[in-house]
Amino acid sequence: DAGVTQSPTHLIKTRGQQVTLRCSPISGHKSVSWYQQVLGQGPQFIFQYYEKEERGRGNFPDRFSARQFPNYSSELNVNALLLGDSALYLCASTGRDRGLNTEAFFGQGTRLTVV
Amino acid sequence: KNQVEQSPQSLIILEGKNCTLQCNYTVSPFSNLRWYKQDTGRGPVSLTIMTFSENTKSNGRYTATLDADTKQSSLHITASQLSDSASYICVVSDTTSGTYKYIFGTGTRLKVLA
Numbered sequence: 644d645a646g647v648t649q650s651p652t653h654l655i656k657t658r659g660q661q662v663t664l665r666c667s668p669i670s671g672h673k674s675v676s677w678y679q680q681v682l683g684q685g686p687q688f689i690f691q692y693y694e695k696e697e698r699g700r701g702n703f704p705d706r707f708s709a710r711q712f713p714n715y716s717s718e719l720n721v722n723a724l725l726l727g728d729s730a731l732y733l734c735a736s737t738g739r740d741r742g743l744n745t746e747a748f749f750g751q752g753t754r755l756t757v758v
Numbered sequence: 759k760n761q762v763e764q765s766p767q768s769l770i771i772l773e774g775k776n777c778t779l780q781c782n783y784t785v786s787p788f789s790n791l792r793w794y795k796q797d798t799g800r801g802p803v804s805l806t807i808m809t810f811s812e813n814t815k816s817n818g819r820y821t822a823t824l825d826a827d828t829k830q831s832s833l834h835i836t837a838s839q840l841s842d843s844a845s846y847i848c849v850v851s852d853t854t855s856g857t858y859k860y861i862f863g864t865g866t867r868l869k870v871l872a
Contacts, residue, residue: 647801676859685762685847685862686802699859733801735860747792747860749801 645670647736647750655756656724664719664753668736674698675717676747677709678733686733692717721755729757761785762850762863770869775838779866781831781848792849793822793833796865802847805833838870 648667656662668675674693678686691699692711711717715736721728731752738746762783771777783791790809794802806815806822808831814823819836835842845865852861 678860678862683864685864686860687862688859691859701859731799735801746804746807749794749803751801752799754799 647734647748649732649734649750649753651753652751653754653756655758658724658726658757660724660757661720661722662724662755664721664732664734664755665716666719666734666736666750667716668734669738669748672736672738672748673715674737675711675715676735676737677717677719678735679703680731680733680752682730689719724757726757729755731755761852761861762848764846764848764863764866766866767864768867768869770871771838773838773840773870773872776834776836777838777868779833779835779846779848779868781833781863783829783831783848783850783861783863785850785852785861786829789851791822791824791831791851792860793820793831794847794849796845796847798845802849805846835868838868840870840872843868843870 650665676691677689680686688701689703690709695711706722709719733752734750735747765780792807793805796802805820808815808824810826821834824831845867847865848863849860852859
């Protein structure tokens with residue numbers, strides 16, 4: 644059974660461009676969360692989605708948006724890229740909405756470099 | 759001020775030795791505290807999950823403790839191996855305001871030397 648898969652694994656973009664990152668959760672998991680991890684820091688929460696609805700949002704500008712599809716996969720979009728958006732973007736899936744005490748499984752991440 | 763703080767920032771030990779990593783948090787209320795291991799450039803992998811009512815949880819050579827009164831947790835690694843070299847991240851689940859999110863610490867970078 645495949646774990647959480649993210650694509651692409653690496654990406655280089657120019658300032659001002661737009662980027663779309665993709666995540667497929669573990670089969671049967673309905674909740675997907677996105678995190679940004681800047682080099683040397685812990686991951687920062689961006690969004691959580693459950694059953695195609697946004698259930699949580701971190702302190703990120705409106706340039707960041709996401710959505711979840713009927714098959715529970717998710718996309719993270721970032722517009723008007725800045726150099727500071729360079730980071731490892733992680734996706735995590737859990738089997739339930741609040742995920743209380745349930746395991747959260749992370750993908751390998753997408754390494755975004757903005758030049 | 760980060761709601762989850764870890765110490766030390768980095769640690770170097772010899773193979774076979776034990777070590778203890780610390781996590782202090784201010785997140786309240788919280789439903790659980792997790793320790794993750796993260797290899798460079800990879801996604802975090804869960805080591806332990808503890809609810810606020812649990813004091814200790816083991817996973818092989820990893821033992822986590824939790825003191826909900828003092829809001830402190832520790833991760834003890836026994837008989838370290840070279841493969842233990844990684845970042846160890848303490849994560850507290852924040853359930854305030856009806857949302858649900860994880861608050862990550864900045865991690866402790868562990869290097870195990872032969």
